[in-house]
Amino acid sequence: MKTPYLKEFPNKDGFFGKFGGAFVPEVIAKQMKEINEAYNLIAQNAEFINELRKIRKDFQGRPTPLYFAKNLTKKYNGAGIYLKREDLNHTGAHKLNHCMGEALLAKFMGKKKLIAETGAGQHGVALATAAAYFGMECEIHMGEVDIKKEHPNVTRMRILGAKVVPVSFGAKTLKEAVDSAFEAYLSDPINSFYAIGSVVGPHPFPKIVRDFQHIVGIEAKEQFITMTGEMPDMVVACVGGGSNAMGIFSAFIEDSYVDLVGIEPLGRSNINNVKLGEHAASLSYGSEGQMHGFNSIMLKDNKGEPASVHSVASGLDYPSVGPEHAYLHSIGRTKVDVINDKEAIEAFFTLSKMEGIIPAIESSHALAYALKVAPDLKGKKILVNLSGRGDKDIDFVVENYGYGD
Numbered sequence: 001m002k003t004p005y006l007k008e009f010p011n012k013d014g015f016f017g018k019f020g021g022a023f024v025p026e027v028i029a030k031q032m033k034e035i036n037e038a039y040n041l042i043a044q045n046a047e048f049i050n051e052l053r054k055i056r057k058d059f060q061g062r063p064t065p066l067y068f069a070k071n072l073t074k075k076y077n078g079a080g081i082y083l084k085r086e087d088l089n090h091t092g093a094h095k096l097n098h099c100m101g102e103a104l105l106a107k108f109m110g111k112k113k114l115i116a117e118t119g120a121g122q123h124g125v126a127l128a129t130a131a132a133y134f135g136m137e138c139e140i141h142m143g144e145v146d147i148k149k150e151h152p153n154v155t156r157m158r159i160l161g162a163k164v165v166p167v168s169f170g171a172k173t174l175k176e177a178v179d180s181a182f183e184a185y186l187s188d189p190i191n192s193f194y195a196i197g198s199v200v201g202p203h204p205f206p207k208i209v210r211d212f213q214h215i216v217g218i219e220a221k222e223q224f225i226t227m228t229g230e231m232p233d234m235v236v237a238c239v240g241g242g243s244n245a246m247g248i249f250s251a252f253i254e255d256s257y258v259d260l261v262g263i264e265p266l267g268r269s270n271i272n273n274v275k276l277g278e279h280a281a282s283l284s285y286g287s288e289g290q291m292h293g294f295n296s297i298m299l300k301d302n303k304g305e306p307a308s309v310h311s312v313a314s315g316l317d318y319p320s321v322g323p324e325h326a327y328l329h330s331i332g333r334t335k336v337d338v339i340n341d342k343e344a345i346e347a348f349f350t351l352s353k354m355e356g357i358i359p360a361i362e363s364s365h366a367l368a369y370a371l372k373v374a375p376d377l378k379g380k381k382i383l384v385n386l387s388g389r390g391d392k393d394i395d396f397v398v399e400n401y402g403y404g405d
């Protein structure tokens with residue numbers, strides 16, 4: 001009998017093919033091993049599974065709906081467009097799915113404090129929420145550029161009781177926030193738990209976060225079949241680190257006739273003139289390398305260091321990508337494509353005005369791709385993971401792009 005994909009990958013050392021692993025100092029390696037052991041214990045424990053189920057239903061409001069975007073489908077006159085509504089998950093994005101799981105794991109391990117970085121602020125808000133729920137301390141590191149851009153989320157974190165640490169070196173965005181949070185974690189790895197915000201970082205995080213996000217794909221698949229009587233022809237998700245994409249893809253990997261498409265941010269570049277530093281499309285334009293404790297595909301500068309990146313979506317602004325995405329792409333199971341800032345903002349307004357749903361700019365990348373290909377796919381069905389809502393983005397969008405009229 002064939003081993004199911006999710007059991008086979010990653011292997012016991014955290015590798016998806018040559019990608020993944022745990023390239024970290026000795027002290028951290030020891031912590032990662034403990035986290036992995038604790039996770040393996042509770043992942044098979046009925047009490048833990050039941051508590052997580054209860055949290056998802058009563059606290060998060062899961063299952064989130066699947067929505068047939070009838071107005072968009074009519075307008076683009078091609079493929080049917082369906083949205084998995086993670087924007088309706090408590091706190092407004094998919095991130096609470098892994099934060100509640102990570103916090104539950106940290107609590108089980110006897111940790112007192114949750115530490116993390118955040119880009120758009122969604123992971124910070126989700127983790128601050130989880131910390132409040134479980135009565136734990138919480139410290140969130142955030143680049144000063146993002147603090148300005150995503151101010152409502154900074155306020156939410158502080159109201160929820162978290163300490164927000166501004167990061168003022170380098171480009172002052174997501175990558176530096178990771179460096180800063182990691183340093184804070186290193187100062188007290190015994191009492192604190194670094195809750196990584198995506199399917200990145202050293203083993204076992206890419207696996208743990210994927211497993212906690214898997215619920216998105218399980219729900220979406222069942223809902224899709226119930227609603228349409230069929231499977232989707234294509235599943236589309238935006239890829240920053242890759243957690244919302246892995247969440248929804250993971251339920252379809254063995255259904256080889258379903259196209260899985262990850263959308264990376266092309267930023268200020270356009271497809272005929274791609275400039276390093278102006279985008280964050282790691283899988284599309286990167287090469288093999290290590291950062292933040294794992295081996296994957298990354299964007300490098302001419303010294304081989306992580307390149308500076310840009311996307312209008314703070315949550316996609318990362319020079320590497322989860323190792324599982326690197327693997328699935330390398331074996332041809334997933335495809336990647338790119339959407340730039342301008343196309344994402346257009347899709348942001350289109351969904352808002354045509355369906356009454358204001359999407360996160362991150363999610364707008366996935367949507368923009370679906371709208372681009374839909375006219376040529378008549379008779380097919382596209383499932384888009386709408387990873388989050390756009391409330392956090394409205395001030396920034398209006399200031400820079402007006403009301404989209």
Ligand SMILES: *Cc1c(COP(=O)(O)O)cnc(C)c1O
Nearest residue numbers: 122240241242243244315362388
């Ligand atoms: C953080 C975030 C993302 C990007 O993170 P992934 O790990 O790639 O999913 C996408 N959408 C929203 C709404 C986010 O908050």
